[in-house]
Amino acid sequence: MSSAEKPGLVPYYKLRTEIDSFCESLEKVHKKHLNCKKGCDLCCMAISVFPVEFYAIKAELDLESLSGLPVPKDEVQCRFLVDHSCTIYNSRPVICRTHGLPLLYMSMESDEYELSLCELNFTEYDFEDFDEENTYPMDRINSKLYQINKNFVAGFEGGKYHEQDRIPLKELIER
Ligand code: SF4
Numbered sequence: 001m002s003s004a005e006k007p008g009l010v011p012y013y014k015l016r017t018e019i020d021s022f023c024e025s026l027e028k029v030h031k032k033h034l035n036c037k038k039g040c041d042l043c044c045m046a047i048s049v050f051p052v053e054f055y056a057i058k059a060e061l062d063l064e065s066l067s068g069l070p071v072p073k074d075e076v077q078c079r080f081l082v083d084h085s086c087t088i089y090n091s092r093p094v095i096c097r098t099h100g101l102p103l104l105y106m107s108m109e110s111d112e113y114e115l116s117l118c119e120l121n122f123t124e125y126d127f128e129d130f131d132e133e134n135t136y137p138m139d140r141i142n143s144k145l146y147q148i149n150k151n152f153v154a155g156f157e158g159g160k161y162h163e164q165d166r167i168p169l170k171e172l173i174e175r
Contacts, residue, residue, distance in 0.1 A: 008152040009056045015144055020095050022136070026101050029134050033122045034122075036100035043099035043118060044078045044086065050145065050167035052152035053093055058089045058172055066173050079170035093169065094145065098136050105138035 027034060051055075069082060080088045086096070095108040103116040115130060116138075168174075 006055065006059065008155055009052065009059060011148045012052045012056045012145075013150070015141075015148060016094055016097070017037050019097055019141060023097055023101060026136060030101070030122075033125045034100050035120045035123075036118075039084045040120070040130070041081055041084045042120065043096070045080045046072075046078050046168065046170060047093065048168045049093050049157065050149035050152075051161045051165060051167060052149040053145070054167040054172070055152075055156075057088065057091045057169075058094065061088060061172065063173055069173065079173065080122070082120065088172075098138075101128065102130055102135045103138045104130075104132065104135035130154075 064081070066087060069079065069087060072079060072081070078086075080081050080086055080092075086092055100118050100121055102122065104113055105116065106112075107114045115127070115135065148162070151163070153159070153161040
């Protein structure tokens with residue numbers, strides 16, 4: 001399946017480009033406080049994704065070449081992490097594109113905003129300086145992704161998926 005064969009995937013690719021561009025600008029703003037580097041995999045763990053993301057990633061990958069990846073020692077590790085590197089880096093899910101950045105989201109327990117940060121970053125940063133301009137708006141982007149997925153599943157294989165279904169990423173090669 002290619003993006004040309006599945007036009008429902010195009011909004012996902014467009015959103016991903018917007019996210020990349022936004023993350024790049026945030027990385028520039030916080031450059032001094034980010035310790036992210038090749039070989040650090042603290043943020044990498046087994047995740048599941050919406051169907052639109054699953055099929056958009058699937059359409060880009062040569063799955064045969066990935067079928068021989070070593071099986072992780074435990075269930076928590078991402079199936080695509082090998083030798084501390086992401087083997088699907090260019091096609092990685094949007095959540096992986098935000099690794100290391102300050103993520104702002106509404107708390108489930110209260111109507112307060114909360115921040116999610118990697119413990120290795122912002123070690124000498126004054127948290128009072130975080131605001132809506134220099135953080136990643138998780139809820140806003142997740143709402144966009146939710147809507148794109150909702151439109152996708154509505155027209156996909158006779159309603160095979162519900163809009164809230166998620167698919168383990170490892171099923172790209174384990175189905
Ligand atoms: S897809 Fe890549 S970046 Fe995302 S968790 Fe897996 S190894 Fe890490």
